[in-house]
Amino acid sequence: MFASEGLAAAMVSGDSFHRYNREQMARLAAKGQFGERNHFALAANHIDKLEALFYDYSQTGNGRFRQYVHDEDRALQAEGHKPGTFTAWGSLPPDTDLLFYEGLHGAVVSEAYNIAQHVDLLIGVVPIVNLEWIQKIHRDTHQRGYSQEAVVTTIINRMNDYVHDIVPQFSHTHINFQRIPLVDTSNPFVVRDVPSEDESMLVIRFRDASEVDFSYLLQAIQNSILSRPDTLVIPGPKMALAMELIVRPMVRRLMAQKSFT
DSSP: OTTTTTOOEEEEEGGGGBSSOHHHHHHHHHTTSSSTTOTTSGGGBOHHHHHHHHHHHHHHSOOEEOOBOOTTOHHHHHTTOOTTSBOOOEEOOSSOSEEEEESSOTTOBOSSOBOGGGOSOOEEEEEOHHHHHHHHHHHHHHTSOOOHHHHHHHHHHHHHHIIIIIGGGGGTOSEEEEEEESSOOSSTTTOOSOOOGGGEEEEEEESOGGGOOHHHHHHHSTTOEEEETTEEEEEGGGHHHHHHHHHHHHHHHHHHHOOOO
């Protein structure tokens, strides 16, 4: 979307603001601190640095970040960075039009932090919790080699931080996209396959319904309905189309209102 609009975006991943690298998190997990690789917890992240990035970018169009080195990041590894570690802190690329952040804590509001206040457009993307567990169990057992018992233990260890640090953020978003499966997920710990998009509906909730042309969206997205005055429900496979129709005009309006040069 940014490329087709001719926009240069500073791309930042929430992984880069984790407080601990992979080895450090493993040692903490062994001690029972934060749970196994529990990055949901605010205490396991540099939330102060993340808020500083958002504030600085909103004021100057720049800020400081780093990158987390994933197993598949061949370019960073070729530069000598080990998977599971971080690059050094540095400045964002110069002369960008907007900051795109994808991560766990972009809408944090707490006694100590208020990241949400610095964001022009907050979008939440989340499955219902049973589906989230099914996806995690399937991914960690099939792709990462964990036993199902170990994955369930991780889910349990993360639950307190998920409830207190992640869930409240979806009340601060401008738009939420939530996937709802249309198959039985009442016991997510025995489901063998992840429900597909074709077996799902997507619930899209808008914080300010007065800014949304629901008549247009209902016409443009086949088989869509309004379940509430601020909530659009569409077939699961239509998510990409919905994001295109909803988000692109918002990005264009943001660019028209941009205050820094």
